[in-house]
Amino acid sequence: MSSQERDRRVVPGDVIGHEEEYVEGQNVFLEEPAGLLRASTVGVLRLDNNLKVASVLPARTLRAPGKGSFVIGMVTQVRESLVFTELYGEISLDPRPRWVKEFSGRLTGVITPEHISDSRIDDIYSFLRPGDIIVARVMSTISPYLLSLKSPQLGVLYAFCSRCGSLMTPEADGFRCPHCGNFEKRKVSSLAYSRDAIRIDVKRIGLIPT
Ligand SMILES: [Zn+2]
Incomplete structure (x- = not known):
């Protein structure tokens, strides 16, 4: 898994894997009968390759711009x-x-x-x-x-x-x-x-x- 894949940002509905690869974890749902795993929230994809669990870490709460940004x-x-x-x-x-x-x-x-x-x-x-x-x-x-x-x-x-x-x-x-x-x-x-x-x-x- 590349670091790009590990830090991939997702939005609700994005396909993040297949049920044959992972089971659905936090903020992930299974779409039948296609067997597709989709994100249910905005966040960052987390794939646990040991436990074979796909999860989405929700985007952090309000991130404010800094002065000068x-x-x-x-x-x-x-x-x-x-x-x-x-x-x-x-x-x-x-x-x-x-x-x-x-x-x-x-x-x-x-x-x-x-x-x-x-x-x-x-x-x-x-x-x-x-x-x-x-x-x-x-x-x-x-x-x-x-x-x-x-x-x-x-x-x-x-x-x-x-x-x-x-x-x-x-x-x-x-x-x-x-x-x-x-x-x-x-x-x-x-x-x-x-x-x-x-x-x-x-x-x-x-x-x-x-
Ligand atoms: Zn015009």
Whole structure:
């Protein structure tokens, strides 16, 4: 068994083995008549090869982001002087973008205009809109987490067309819809061009359509 298999993260319904290989342990159920063992909770797969038991260790309770960490979230509400986001997980940017962990609970982040840009912001909608998936830096240690977008790497990773709902393509200072041609201004993260590295996990937790 590789270490990758040992640390495999699973979600409810994932097939983790067959009844001929293992018996069902904690948080695992047997699907008859196929004989498939499936996870019943979010967690990490544990295969005991001596006792032939397959179990899933539940994801730990709330893991909070640390000050200075980089997080992925979705913009939920945009007001004149405050942007609300739901935070989903933490990423690492060094040496290249990769997923670190998913938060087990939904956390709230807020962004004020002075943490978006050094220049005066007349229209916050030309920086962020509801539904945008962003990468941001955490500036505080308690919820709601204060976020900053003031670095080229920070900003919008994924934006959806406000006309037709399609996933848009990043350009220099905004996103363009490949279907209807609509262009919308945003604070584009430089990672939006290499976002495939974290795309799989963002897809898996349902933030972008498959
Ligand atoms: Zn469109």
